[in-house]
Amino acid sequence: MQINSIPGAIAVILAVVSFYGTTYLVVALNTGWRFGYWICGAVFGALMVLLSIFWVVNPVGPRGEEARWVPIAAGRDIGQVSFKDEALTTPAQYPGGAWEPAPEGDEQADAFSSSVTTCLSTSPEKLPEDDKETCEAAQALMPKTEDIPVLLGSAVAVQSRVTAVAFATENGNLAQGVVAPVTLDPRVTKDPKGKVLAPPFRVVAILDKGSLRLPPFVSLGLFLIYFLFHLRGLDRAEKRKLNPAVV
Numbered sequence: 001m002q003i004n005s006i007p008g009a010i011a012v013i014l015a016v017v018s019f020y021g022t023t024y025l026v027v028a029l030n031t032g033w034r035f036g037y038w039i040c041g042a043v044f045g046a047l048m049v050l051l052s053i054f055w056v057v058n059p060v061g062p063r064g065e066e067a068r069w070v071p072i073a074a075g076r077d078i079g080q081v082s083f084k085d086e087a088l089t090t091p092a093q094y095p096g097g098a099w100e101p102a103p104e105g106d107e108q109a110d111a112f113s114s115s116v117t118t119c120l121s122t123s124p125e126k127l128p129e130d131d132k133e134t135c136e137a138a139q140a141l142m143p144k145t146e147d148i149p150v151l152l153g154s155a156v157a158v159q160s161r162v163t164a165v166a167f168a169t170e171n172g173n174l175a176q177g178v179v180a181p182v183t184l185d186p187r188v189t190k191d192p193k194g195k196v197l198a199p200p201f202r203v204v205a206i207l208d209k210g211s212l213r214l215p216p217f218v219s220l221g222l223f224l225i226y227f228l229f230h231l232r233g234l235d236r237a238e239k240r241k242l243n244p245a246v247v
Contacts, residue, residue: 020044035241038234045227052220062219064211069115069175070130073204074138083171083206090170091204099166099176106165108207112175113162116203120160120179134203142181143197149188156185158197173207 020040028036055061073081073091081088090098102109119127119135120142127135148155158181165177179201182194189195 032241035237038230038237041230042227042234045223045230048223049220049227052216052223055216056213056220062215064214065208066212067210068208069112069205070128070208071116071119071134071138071203071205074134074141074201076141076199076201078176078202078204081204086171088170088174090168090174091176094168094176094202094204095164095166098168098170100168102165102167102175108167108175109165112165112177112205115205116162116177116179117160119203138179138201138203141179141198141201147197149183149185149197151185151187156183156188158183159194161194162203171206174204175207176202176204178202 024036024040027039030036031039051061072083072088078094079092081091093099095101116138119131120138122135124132124136124139142160143158145155148158150156161180161182162177163180165175168174168176180196181198181200182196183189184192184194
């Protein structure tokens with residue numbers, strides 16, 4: 001359920017009325033409507049500040065966009081690559097130059113390989129706009145339909161094996177790897193490494209760091225201001241309540 005839908009909006013309104021509204025009603029009946037507002041506002045602000053701190057130091061709560069590898073070039077012979085109107089010369093030096101091979105079991109290498117597999121297996125209309133052009137070029141390098149063996153009326157499964165992953169830094173974190181379209185179907189090959197169905201090609205990607213931690217920090221800043229404002233209002237309301245002559 002989303003808040004931009006009618007059921008989602010109704011659910012949010014009912015939640016506010018049920019939890020915040022009823023609490024305010026009980027407090028206000030005992031302390032007065034104005035004083036009750038400042039009490040509830042300050043307590044709610046304090047609660048949200050504590051929750052925001054918890055969200056900042058722990059990977060829970062509101063989250064922004066996840067970091068991901070954005071494919072920016074694909075081909076069997078990659079030269080200079082442009083990304084956001086900036087020329088990148090490092091991709092042409094692969095595997096030498098500034099490229100460092102990924103260590104065994106590296107998480108970023110696994111994330112890059114996964115993004116390449118997604119790029120090659122997802123239909124272009126379902127891909128993010130930034131990925132479309134490169135992924136379409138990469139998919140064109142995969143085996144053509146007529147080159148895929150057909151057994152018992154069905155084409156064998158084709159996998160994208162990503163090897164020789166390496167990293168470099170130029171205007172951001174770059175990754176590059178060699179993609180080999182293979183089939184592991186034992187009816188086609190007895191080699192455990194599979195049979196290559198098309199010439200290998202390379203894919204270059206740049207790391208989009210995303211904004212995963214931004215929402216918790218924004219929440220902390222907003223609710224800290226909210227809390228301090230209501231705390232100041234509560235202090236003044238208490239002084240007026242104890243001494244009506246004080247404004």
